[in-house]
Every structure is written in C-alpha cells, then in structure tokens.
Amino acid sequence: MTSPDTETRSVIVEQEFPHPPQKVWRALTESSLIEQWLLKNDFQPVVGHSFSLRRDPVQNWNGVIDCQVIAVDPCKSLSYSWGAMGVGTVVTFTLTPTDTGTHLRMEQSGFRPGQGANYKGAQYGWRGFINGLEDVVAGLE
Amino acid sequence: MPSAANSLFRALADPTRRAIFERLARDGDLTVHALTDRAGVSQPMVSKHLSALKRARLVRNRRKGRETHYHARPEALAPLVDWIGDYGVFWRDKFDRLADVLDRLEDVDERNAK
Numbered sequence: 001m002t003s004p005d006t007e008t009r010s011v012i013v014e015q016e017f018p019h020p021p022q023k024v025w026r027a028l029t030e031s032s033l034i035e036q037w038l039l040k041n042d043f044q045p046v047v048g049h050s051f052s053l054r055r056d057p058v059q060n061w062n063g064v065i066d067c068q069v070i071a072v073d074p075c076k077s078l079s080y081s082w083g084a085m086g087v088g089t090v091v092t093f094t095l096t097p098t099d100t101g102t103h104l105r106m107e108q109s110g111f112r113p114g115q116g117a118n119y120k121g122a123q124y125g126w127r128g129f130i131n132g133l134e135d136v137v138a139g140l141e
Numbered sequence: 142m143p144s145a146a147n148s149l150f151r152a153l154a155d156p157t158r159r160a161i162f163e164r165l166a167r168d169g170d171l172t173v174h175a176l177t178d179r180a181g182v183s184q185p186m187v188s189k190h191l192s193a194l195k196r197a198r199l200v201r202n203r204r205k206g207r208e209t210h211y212h213a214r215p216e217a218l219a220p221l222v223d224w225i226g227d228y229g230v231f232w233r234d235k236f237d238r239l240a241d242v243l244d245r246l247e248d249v250d251e252r253n254a255k
Contacts, residue, residue: 013232019243027242037238104239106232 010109018101021075028078028093039065045072051080067091082108146220152197153221157182158190162199165213172208 017024027033029045039053049069057063066083070090079092089110096103153159161176173191177184191211194200198217202209 011229011232013229013236015236015240017240017243019246023243023246024239027239027246033242033246037242038235104236106236108232 008109009111010107011111012105012107014103014105016098016101016103021095021097021102024095024102024104025075025078028095029072043067043069045069045074045078047072053082087111149197149199149217149220152193152199155190155193157186158194161187161190162194162213165200165211166215170210170212172210174208176211 027037029043031041031043034041034043039055041053042051043049043053044051047069051067051069053065053067055063055065064084067080070079070081071092072078075095077092077094079090082089082091089108091106091108094105094107096105153162157180161180164176164179165171173184173187176191177187180187180190182190191200191202195202198214200211200213202211204210
C-alpha cells in the first residue's frame, strides 16, 4: 500500500543504438561527449562526485541541475541524483548488449504526483516556461 | 495531448493574450476597461481574448456593480507545467542527439583505424 504522499512516478525512455556498449558508455561518461548530447557539465564517473549540468538560464531559474554520482558499473549502468528547481530525482542509465548494438534504458525516478499539479508559480516562475511556447504550438497542428 | 492542455497552449500562444494574462497575474483584479487602456487593442478584441483565456480557465470573471472584473488563475497553468515536467519529452530529444553523437564517434574511430 502506498499513500498518495509517498507514491512516486518515473519517466522511462528506451532506445536501441547500433553501437557497442563501450561506445555508448563513453558518450554517457565523457564530459565533452555528454555536453554534445545532454548538457554542459563537469561530470566524472566517480561515485560520490558532485557535478552540475547547465542549460541556458530562464527567468527565475539559473539553469543549473545539481547532481551527484550514485553508482558506476562500467558499460552496464550509471546513476546520479538530479536536482532541479527544488525537485530531486534520480537518473539511471542501464546498458544491455544486443545482437546489433546496445539497448539503452533511462529511468528518471522520484517524481511525486503533486509536483506538476501543485504548481508553485512564485517558486518556478511560469514566464520562463512560456518563453518559446509559440514554437511548441506551431508544431501542434 | 489532452484537450485541456491544447486549449491552454493555444490561449497562451497569442502574445496579446499572454500580456493580458501576465498583467492580471501581476496586478490582480482588473476591469475590461483597465485592461484595454494598456493592451494596445480595442475593447472588443480584449473581450475576445478574455473569452479565450476563460475557456482555458486561465482567468475568471465576476460582476462587481456595473463592471466585470477579471483575475488570473495561475493554477490553471498546471497542465503546461506537467507537460514540461514530463521529462519524457526532454529525454527523447536528448536520445536523438545521443544517436548523432554515437554516429559521429564511429566516424572518428573508423578514420583513426585507417
């Protein structure tokens, strides 16, 4: 039994890449490569290492995601904490070799159901979210 | 995407509507007259924009004497925040980039091997 207060939800994205796990691992753990697909960072594949991911600041958010490496299992799995805008989650990558490459699973866990709906305008600043919305809407129809 | 989110996104896509909503969020209760003074469009247009904002539940109105007063409901932005908070969108986009990075890596490795 989970009460609504303690229940959390995850975001899971999975994709197969036609590349060996070793290469996918490099892209997940080498700072310069991480920057090319994810965000600017000072990542090191060392358990306990604190690092930040940086995106462009938006109004009321400096764009910094505070992270700490939780687990490193070379070519198999990697997880780190992910703190952004007062919401703390955990990101875990799991690599599984396949006949043609690597199956990569990303799970970001720890979202509480109320975090979206209990919108705190003062905390987040909704204007930041709305910037660029025209582009999004242009793609709606 | 659920229809509530669609009407919300459409309502906020218009710069004038967004300005009206921002003003109400900032200044609290305002009449159509007060909003028209600063909106840069005619009063009928302001009323039309207010209707769209009302449909998206972004504003509410109430009669006060002879005038109708409007106020913002920032909590109606929840679907938008949910949508953006849905990191699935974020990660799918990132995975697309990752695929590109991996493809380029291969090229470099192959060049080095030659």
